[in-house]
Amino acid sequence: MLLLEAQLSESGRPILQPGEIECQLIDSTDIDLEQETKPPYWNPLLGGIVSLTTHRIIWIERTRKKEPVQSRAFAIPHPAVHALEPPKKGGLKSLFGKQAVKLRIVVGIRKDGALATRDAASAVRVVMVFRNLDSNSDAFVTRFQEVLEAKAWTVIPPTSALPGRAHPGSEPSFSGRQDGSQPSRAFTTAHAGVSGILKREEAQAKQADETLQEAFGDLNALMSKAKDMVALAERIRMRLAGSSGGTGGGTDEGEGSRQEMQDLLLSVGIASPVTRENAGALYHQQLSRQLSDFVGPLLVKSNGMMALVDVYCFFNRARGTELISPDDLLQACRLWERVNAPVRLRRFESGVLIVQARGHSDEAIFAQLAQLVKTPDGTHFGISASDAARALGLPPALAKEELLAAEYRGLLCRDDGADGLRFYHNFFLELDSLQEAAAGQQQ
Amino acid sequence: MERAASGITRKFVLLAIGRLPEELGRSWFDKCFRGLDRPLRMAFRRRPGISGLQGATAARAQYKTLGEDVAKVRTEQMTEQLATFKKSLEDFAQKYKNDIKKQPAFRAQFHEMCAKCGVDPLASNKGFWAELLGIGDFYYELGVQIVEACLATRPHNGGLIDLQDLRALVAKKRRTAKEPVTEDDCIRAIGKLKALGSGFEIFTVGSRRLVRSVPTELNRDHNEILEMAQGKGFVTAAEVQAQKGWPPGRVEDALETLLREGLAMIDDGDPDGQRRFWFPCSSGDGNLSIEGQLGEGPIR
Numbered sequence: 001m002l003l004l005e006a007q008l009s010e011s012g013r014p015i016l017q018p019g020e021i022e023c024q025l026i027d028s029t030d031i032d033l034e035q036e037t038k039p040p041y042w043n044p045l046l047g048g049i050v051s052l053t054t055h056r057i058i059w060i061e062r063t064r065k066k067e068p069v070q071s072r073a074f075a076i077p078h079p080a081v082h083a084l085e086p087p088k089k090g091g092l093k094s095l096f097g098k099q100a101v102k103l104r105i106v107v108g109i110r111k112d113g114a115l116a117t118r119d120a121a122s123a124v125r126v127v128m129v130f131r132n133l134d135s136n137s138d139a140f141v142t143r144f145q146e147v148l149e150a151k152a153w154t155v156i157p158p159t160s161a162l163p164g165r166a167h168p169g170s171e172p173s174f175s176g177r178q179d180g181s182q183p184s185r186a187f188t189t190a191h192a193g194v195s196g197i198l199k200r201e202e203a204q205a206k207q208a209d210e211t212l213q214e215a216f217g218d219l220n221a222l223m224s225k226a227k228d229m230v231a232l233a234e235r236i237r238m239r240l241a242g243s244s245g246g247t248g249g250g251t252d253e254g255e256g257s258r259q260e261m262q263d264l265l266l267s268v269g270i271a272s273p274v275t276r277e278n279a280g281a282l283y284h285q286q287l288s289r290q291l292s293d294f295v296g297p298l299l300v301k302s303n304g305m306m307a308l309v310d311v312y313c314f315f316n317r318a319r320g321t322e323l324i325s326p327d328d329l330l331q332a333c334r335l336w337e338r339v340n341a342p343v344r345l346r347r348f349e350s351g352v353l354i355v356q357a358r359g360h361s362d363e364a365i366f367a368q369l370a371q372l373v374k375t376p377d378g379t380h381f382g383i384s385a386s387d388a389a390r391a392l393g394l395p396p397a398l399a400k401e402e403l404l405a406a407e408y409r410g411l412l413c414r415d416d417g418a419d420g421l422r423f424y425h426n427f428f429l430e431l432d433s434l435q436e437a438a439a440g441q442q443q
Numbered sequence: 444m445e446r447a448a449s450g451i452t453r454k455f456v457l458l459a460i461g462r463l464p465e466e467l468g469r470s471w472f473d474k475c476f477r478g479l480d481r482p483l484r485m486a487f488r489r490r491p492g493i494s495g496l497q498g499a500t501a502a503r504a505q506y507k508t509l510g511e512d513v514a515k516v517r518t519e520q521m522t523e524q525l526a527t528f529k530k531s532l533e534d535f536a537q538k539y540k541n542d543i544k545k546q547p548a549f550r551a552q553f554h555e556m557c558a559k560c561g562v563d564p565l566a567s568n569k570g571f572w573a574e575l576l577g578i579g580d581f582y583y584e585l586g587v588q589i590v591e592a593c594l595a596t597r598p599h600n601g602g603l604i605d606l607q608d609l610r611a612l613v614a615k616k617r618r619t620a621k622e623p624v625t626e627d628d629c630i631r632a633i634g635k636l637k638a639l640g641s642g643f644e645i646f647t648v649g650s651r652r653l654v655r656s657v658p659t660e661l662n663r664d665h666n667e668i669l670e671m672a673q674g675k676g677f678v679t680a681a682e683v684q685a686q687k688g689w690p691p692g693r694v695e696d697a698l699e700t701l702l703r704e705g706l707a708m709i710d711d712g713d714p715d716g717q718r719r720f721w722f723p724c725s726s727g728d729g730n731l732s733i734e735g736q737l738g739e740g741p742i743r
Binding site: 021022023054150152194197198201205208209212215216219222223226227229230232233234236237239240269271272275277278305307308309310312313316317320321322323325326327329330347348350351352353354384385386389390393394395396397398400401420421 | 509517528536540542543554556586659670
């Protein structure tokens with residue numbers, strides 16, 4: 001294959017590199033080589049989803065519902081792209097109804113036929129065909145050109161591998177004075193001693209003030225200085241966090257727990273939220289995948305179960321300003337089954353909605369319940385919701401749900417008596433099988 | 444003596460250069476002070492006796508105060524800078540909301556800044572239409588902030604919070620927004636969360652309005668009450684409150700729910716006049732377990 005393999009998450013979303021941000025999604029797209037004789041290893045990629053990021057263009061195979069096989073994905077890194085040949089407009093053909101739009105991408109290849117991000121020996125044309133006529137392919141092409149111009153891949157993200165883990169007050173890279181990790185300045189007496197330290201402190205504070213003023217002049221200024229400002233914010237935060245621990249003043253408890261929340265949300269922030277603008281018709285489907293990737297790790301922390309309202313809060317917080325409505329969230333959850341997500345939505349009798357890991361199956365709980373009704377006490381008096389709650393360590397209301405579900409499966413039998421609802425082992429199932437066995441013997 | 448002195452000096456210098464990352468600072472310090480340490484040691488050697496000791500102590504104290512002053516001034520400066528930073532971010536979040544949304548790469552950076560400074564990027568104004576029709580981002584944003592406040596206070600209150608307190612928390616978070624957040628706004632915002640299932644709701648206890656954020660199915664308070672009832676088979680509200688230290692609303696809500704679920708029964712006939720909540724369905728001695736230990740069974 002000419003294109004590079006790309007990694008997908010469990011739910012089929014591309015896994016982005018540090019600093020990489022998804023810009024646009026488009027569906028029903030083919031990728032093929034535009035030449036008569038195609039190399040033997042080349043297979044055209046048909047009808048997939050294409051994700052344009054700041055670093056790559058990723059083609060993702062469409063998932064088939066029946067097959068739980070991971071779909072494949074291939075990418076063209078932007079540095080390999082030499083030029084774009086946008087679709088011609090207003091040609092004669094456009095008079096006769098709509099045509100599939102074709103975008104030609106000139107990519108460099110090495111002598112051995114692999115994609116070359118630099119020092120390309122030759123170039124080939126890769127053609128992208130947008131089959132979905134309703135999709136906004138014009139916007140896609142424009143965005144593609146913008147991204148190529150921005151050259152975001154040339155910027156190495158600072159400490160993005162471990163956000164929030166940066167050293168307290170690491171050397172101020174925002175000043176552009178020094179980017180090395182080691183203080184490389186020579187030791188002179190001017191920098192030494194108490195006065196040297198004081199001088200440096202002062203200079204730094206002044207510089208930070210200036211940077212702040214410049215950056216917040218208008219939006220463009222902030223955009224161009226964004227990276228430095230993030231570093232400055234981090235520096236101030238770490239510094240103040242360290243000193244407030246020592247002096248212990250100013251922050252009350254509520255503030256403290258809020259800060260914890262803030263940290264929690266920061267650690268799970270979604271850099272490339274799926275939005276209506278960048279995903280178009282794919283919105284709910286992609287949102288569903290992103291949500292599933294997001295919820296997975298959260299569920300692990302909360303015993304495999306979370307109220308949907310909590311998920312709504314965490315997800316929206318991680319998305320920053322790109323809020324989604326409760327209805328959109330619900331729709332995304334409902335699509336989980338279709339996208340083979342490892343999580344599922346569950347509705348209780350009471351109308352409460354929760355999110356559960358799919359691996360967190362009822363089977364394990366049913367097995368425990370079945371064992372419980374066979375204990376001496378269970379056989380004599382049956383088990384109530386509170387018994388089950390205590391034995392399984394579940395909240396009573398949930399235990400009741402599980403008992404009812406087990407009853408529905410035919411594992412348990414109810415006795416709704418004076419002292420409440422109790423459940424017993426269901427012997428009727430065994431009766432049936434005994435009768436069958438007896439009938440079999442008679443014949 | 445030498446060790447103590449160099450220890451103190453070292454401490455001071457580390458304090459003053461606290462802005463360097465720790466390992467960096469240390470290696471830097473060692474590099475510089477290997478040189479400085481020697482003369483220091485020499486000085487101590489040259490001045491033995493009481494006056495030498497006194498001099499060293501005075502010097503030490505001076506270094507220390509200086510170090511503290513530097514650290515204090517610096518913290519003040521930082522606090523000021525943070526305030527400016529916050530203010531500017533808040534202004535930008537409101538002014539350029541739509542422009543920020545259009546630039547995916549910048550949006551990510553903007554969010555990072557907000558998160559690091561503790562600025563809430565959600566600060567839409569209510570506006571006329573939101574007030575009138577309940578449309579726009581305002582109530583959705585408020586909804587997210589409300590759930591967040593509930594989540595943050597959950598360890599203290601078990602998922603029950605007074606509507607007034609909730610409003611105060613959210614209002615504090617949104618201090619930049621021009622209009623104040625009213626209780627009515629909170630109620631409307633919570634109403635918007637209806638689609639997410641029925642776990643999140645407002646209910647009234649006496650004259651207070653409480654917000655419940657934990658659905659019954661996930662509420663562990665009930666387990667604790669069941670646990671308490673193990674020995675005697677019953678509990679009273681006062682007992683639970685005394686033992687768990689929960690606020691009154693929380694105890695009542697948990698007991699009510701257990702009653703509604705059919706797990707508890709009320710007994711008002713006790714001579715002491717306190718309502719007892721019996722748990723007849725739990726096998727009194729709590730010997731029911733998966734391991735199947737033998738027991739005498741419940742008394743009925």
